[in-house]
Amino acid sequence: MNRKLRMGMVGGGIGSFIGPVHRKAAGIDGEIELVCGAFSILPEESIATGAALYLDPSRVYTTFQEMMEKEKKMPADKRIDFVSVVTPNHVHFAPTKLALESGFHVIVEKPIAFSLKEANTLKKLVEKTGLVLALTHTYTGYPMVKEARELIRSGKLGAIRKVYVEYPQGWLSKALEKTGNMQASWRTDPKQSGMGGAIGDIGTHAANLAEYVTGGKITEVCALLNTVVEGRRLDDDTSMLLRFNNGATGVLIATQVAAGEENNLNIRVYGEKGGLEWKQEEPNTLIMKWLDRPKEVVRAGWTYLSAEAKNFIRTPPGHPEGYLEAFANIYRAFTKAVRDYKPGKKVDPAKYDFPDVNDGVHGMAFVETVVKSAGSNKKWIQLK
Numbered sequence: 001m002n003r004k005l006r007m008g009m010v011g012g013g014i015g016s017f018i019g020p021v022h023r024k025a026a027g028i029d030g031e032i033e034l035v036c037g038a039f040s041i042l043p044e045e046s047i048a049t050g051a052a053l054y055l056d057p058s059r060v061y062t063t064f065q066e067m068m069e070k071e072k073k074m075p076a077d078k079r080i081d082f083v084s085v086v087t088p089n090h091v092h093f094a095p096t097k098l099a100l101e102s103g104f105h106v107i108v109e110k111p112i113a114f115s116l117k118e119a120n121t122l123k124k125l126v127e128k129t130g131l132v133l134a135l136t137h138t139y140t141g142y143p144m145v146k147e148a149r150e151l152i153r154s155g156k157l158g159a160i161r162k163v164y165v166e167y168p169q170g171w172l173s174k175a176l177e178k179t180g181n182m183q184a185s186w187r188t189d190p191k192q193s194g195m196g197g198a199i200g201d202i203g204t205h206a207a208n209l210a211e212y213v214t215g216g217k218i219t220e221v222c223a224l225l226n227t228v229v230e231g232r233r234l235d236d237d238t239s240m241l242l243r244f245n246n247g248a249t250g251v252l253i254a255t256q257v258a259a260g261e262e263n264n265l266n267i268r269v270y271g272e273k274g275g276l277e278w279k280q281e282e283p284n285t286l287i288m289k290w291l292d293r294p295k296e297v298v299r300a301g302w303t304y305l306s307a308e309a310k311n312f313i314r315t316p317p318g319h320p321e322g323y324l325e326a327f328a329n330i331y332r333a334f335t336k337a338v339r340d341y342k343p344g345k346k347v348d349p350a351k352y353d354f355p356d357v358n359d360g361v362h363g364m365a366f367v368e369t370v371v372k373s374a375g376s377n378k379k380w381i382q383l384k
């Protein structure tokens with residue numbers, strides 16, 4: 001396919017958070033052009049967003065149903081190749097399903113759906129159609145996260161024993177949802193966010209990061225879901241113990257009431273021979289710790305990195321890449337897969353390195369299991 005891929009967007013209206021991030025990230029490598037969208041729940045806001053992006057007004061739609069219907073009828077040299085779904089959680093499933101049914105590839109925000117059942121429906125559709133679906137677990141797009149994964153995969157740390165993953169944010173320390181803040185309002189409403197608050201919003205990222213870096217899968221949780229801010233209807237603070245299928249155990253903390261914290265996702269992993277540490281707010285540095293020698297500081301951009309990390313780096317050492325580039329790396333891998341797509345031929349996401357529908361299904365199983373565990377007293381023994 002010797003041209004830019006054509007993207008349509010669902011969500012991402014003026015004033016939204018992640019839609020504009022996706023648009024910038026999709027543009028970084030010059031391989032994608034935004035040609036249409038149904039950008040908002042409010043028709044006039046969708047039209048205003050399209051105008052602000054200088055789109056052809058005839059391709060600015062007021063609903064995602066209209067967008068899929070009209071786009072699929074367009075000639076092949078005009079219609080979109082894929083849809084980017086960047087709406088709140090309760091509007092992930094329907095546009096993703098419709099896009100796949102209309103023959104479009106999809107990039108969708110996490111969590112992939114509202115329930116495990118919905119996630120499995122999407123998985124079946126991906127398997128049936130062979131279309132490419134990527135899930136934006138952004139943090140696995142960082143080159144130093146890919147380096148950490150390669151170091152563990154190559155056995156440098158030995159068998160993995162312990163995983164600590166923390167995701168503290170502070171922005172929901174007060175009842176921001178009562179002030180009309182759009183992002184806080186839907187995130188704290190079970191009808192729009194789902195059965196989990198912080199656990200669905202950021203806990204899923206932490207769990208996905210732990211699994212991606214270690215190569216293990218979480219099989220069991222012992223979880224506490226806590227609601228700190230009075231009157232809030234979903235958890236805003238979660239802690240849990242984890243068991244992985246490779247014998248490792250872990251601790252996961254995801255909280256949005258850690259006052260003063262910004263977006264401090266961080267992970268430490270320890271194996272038989274050493275450990276590693278990565279922090280999202282310092283994404284170009286990876287610290288290695290050894291049983292028998294001093295710590296090492298591994299930095300982005302250098303030729304000593306693995307090919308798997310170097311494939312996703314655009315600038316030399318000391319010229320920092322960040323959040324937008326991590327997002328762009330998911331678009332880069334997805335774009336390659338879409339370019340290689342041939343009807344009837346199965347795409348293997350592992351070959352390209354992007355989070356896929358299986359991550360989405362596993363993420364929903366994670367949220368449902370955490371909620372179940374938190375509602376049970378089985379593992380908790382009261383002090384006398």
Ligand code: NAD
Pocket residue numbers: 010011012013014015016017018019038039040041042063064086087088089091109110111136137138182183186201
């Ligand atoms: P937001 O509230 O800022 O924006 C949501 C946008 O979707 C708004 O423009 C709204 O009008 C639009 N919308 C709602 N319903 C719609 C519909 N039916 N059709 C078309 N547009 C519709 O939300 P946000 O903070 O950008 O979050 C959006 C999604 O992105 C969430 O699922 C969230 O979990 C995810 N997210 C992911 C990351 C990440 O790092 N991967 C970061 C932030 C948010």
